[in-house]
Amino acid sequence: MFISADEIAQTIRMIQKEHLDIRTVTMGISLLDCAADDINVKCQKIYDKITTRAGKLVKTACGIENEYGIPIVNKRISVTPIGLIANTDVDGCVKIAETLEKAANAVGVNFIGGFSALVHKGYTQSEKTLIESIPYALHATTKVCSSVNVGTTKAGINMDAVRDMGILIKKAAELSADTGGSDCARLVVFANAPEDNPFMAGAFHGVGEPECVINVGVSGPGVVKCAIETVKDYDFTVLAETIKKTAFKITRMGQLVAKEASERLGVPFGIVDLSLAPTPAVGDSVARILEGMGLEHCGGPGTTAALALLNDAVKKGGVMASSHVGGLSGAFIPVSEDEGMIEAVRNGALCIEKLEAMTCVCSVGLDMIVVPGSTDAATISAIIADEAAIGMVNTKTTAVRIIPAPNKNVGDTVEFGGLLGSGPVMAVRQYDCSRFINRGGRIPAPLFSLKN
Amino acid sequence: MVKAVLSVIGCDRVGIIAAVSSYFAKVNVNILDISQTTMDDIFTMVMLVDVGAATVGFSELAAYFKELGAEMGLQMQLQHVDIFNSMHKI
Structure with a gap:
């Protein structure tokens, strides 16, 4: 046969059992x-453009899903x-946001x-x-x-x-206090933001x-986790090779879907984002990959090295x-969206400072972290500044998606539901940074x- | 020619190939190759077929096998061959 039954079974297993x-x-x-002077004209133009361009997006993606038997979890714009x-x-901006929402609903x-700005x-x-x-637009x-992109390597x-972002994040959390500040889950502060991130x-x-x-954007932490389990007793060379081969296979799926979607929609193919994006489902966790490499718990000593190896091997x-790679490309470590990360925080193995170190070697940054609602705006700004500095100095993308959950304290958990998962409230160091x-400037x- | 792969996963039983191939004959789908293996104690049969001249659409074919699989207590899935080619062939 052109392709062996084992290979076919492997693909099917990856999709059905390994997420x-x-x-x-x-x-x-x-x-x-x-752009138009009149806000109503502007909103109408935005609505018309989005619904015209993306009218067939969801239907086409579902067709590909059906034909190739690979789930396409999200269709987005x-x-x-x-x-x-x-x-x-400000009111006009909120009106534009409402127009975007209306257009998103119309195309599904x-x-x-x-x-963004x-x-x-x-x-x-x-x-x-x-x-x-x-905050008002999100609400x-x-x-x-x-x-919001607040820094770049070239501009500082x-x-x-x-x-301002510290203040606005607090405001967004207050407006959505009844859902644990969940509006903040839709707000990211970047340094070196990529222009083609899906x-x-x-x-x-x-x-x-x-x-x-x-x-x-592809995914597949579960597939990598299962692959490294087969090389438990081998050295790092074998480990890295195994991850590379697995990432190759995962990415080929992304390339195929991107090519098909582009052809069927008559829209140019941009990039495939080589990312290991976890979900809260058991068996779909980046933290568990790191533990599979031999760490007792994600967040313990060795975590940064393990993540560096993983991130690099996935890219290679x-x-x-x-044919074209871009976006964020790397392992994601969103705490509330990763079952292993959630457990690591609950066990006290993973803290914000360790996550910060991890963001130096992987894609994105402090992602989906929930902090006590009493955390002041200046402290949130300082966390953003630290993360932006890592991005600026290391010529990489970093980001902060932080939720100061109103009336919640360390030990509590905030449920966001769906892909956003549930976030245990993490401790923030209480030292004043307002000055x-x-x-x-x-x-x-x-x-x-x-360089030193 | 439009190639697709029908995979059947589960416990082996009498009549799998008969059920599958009689439907293919009915809707004018040509069977090009059949192979089977046992992985992790699970029976896996794969059939390479040409759906290019089928009298029904791809989604209808796919839906039929999903249903037939459920009836027979097996997992059946029809997928375009390119998903396997792209993953396993350079």
């Missing part, structure tokens, strides 16, 4: 041509950062990203207003995702924006992107499997010579 899936097919749509075209007041996607060097008036409107919607860190909540359609594009295996955060871009 292999395509995490998202995300259509990026440029809204740059939707990312749009041009709204800060570029808003030019309105589960999230729409791009209620890129302010790493400074605010335009439009972006300033958009950022002010974020008025359920599918709109927001992100906009500390005014960092300060994953939420940080997806937006960057200015260097074409009119419309298809980006695909995935790069050859896809540092309130200085304002910019942290200068780092030097890239004299």
Whole structure:
């Protein structure tokens, strides 16, 4: 036979028992041509453009799912950062967010990203207003995702924006206090944000992107976990090779789906994001991969090294499997969305500081961490600043998605439901940093010579 | 020619191939190859077929086997061959 029964059985096992899936097919749509002086005209143009471009997205993705027998968990849309075209007041921005929600409902996607602003060097008036409107926009919607880029390696860190984001995250949490501050789960603060990321909540359609594009995010922590169990007694060379081969296979699925979706929709293929994205389901955890390598608990000594190996091997295996790679590409470590991470926090093995160290060697950053509602805005800003500094200095993407859950304390758990999972409240060090955060201005871009 | 793979996973029993092939004949699907193996004590049969001239659409074919599998206490799935090619062939 052209392909062996064993190989066919292996693919089917990966999908059915090891949670292999395509995490998202995300259509990026440029809204740059939707600018208009009148807010109602602008909203109508945005609605029309999204529903025209993405009208067949969900149906096409479901067709591919059916034909190839591979689940495509999410169908999503990312749009041009709204800060570029808003030019309105806070109410107008909320109206745009509501329009995005309406368009998302009309085409049947589960999230729409791009209620965003890129302010790493400074605010335009439009972006300033958009950022002010974020808590209200999130509260008025359920599918709109927001992100703000506050730093880059080339521009440094906009500390005014960092300060403001701390305040706005607190505000978003207060507005959604009845659901544990869940609006914050749709808000990401980035450094070096990628323009082609298909994953939420940080997806937006960057200015260097074409009119419309298809980006695909793969997943498969369960497959990697099962693969490394077969090499328990081997050294790191074998371990890394095993992960590479597995990542190759996973990514080939993404490439196939991306190619098919692009052809069927008549939209150019952008990138495949080589990510190990966990879900709260047992058997779909990145933390369990690290433990499978030989650690008693994720978060203990050795975790950063294990994650570095994993992240690198996933990229090396995935790069050859896809013609274009981009987005966040790497292992995700969202605490509330990973069953093993949740347990590690509950057991006291994993703390925010260790997570911060882990973000130095993997994709994204402090993701889906729940902290006590009493955490002040300056402290949240300082956590963002720390993470942005790691991204800026190491020329990588970092992000913070933090939920200061109102009236919750260490030991409590906040249930978000669905893919967002449930977050145990993590302890934050209680030292005042307000004088540092309130200085304002910019942290200068780092030097890239004299490396030590 | 549009190639697809029908996989049947579960406990071996009498009549699997008869049930599958009689339906394929009915809807004008040509069987190109059959292979079977036992992995982890689970019976696995795979059939390579050409659905290019089938009298029904792919989704209908896929739905039929899902149902037939449920009836026979087996897991049956029809998938386009490219998913296996892309994963296992460079």
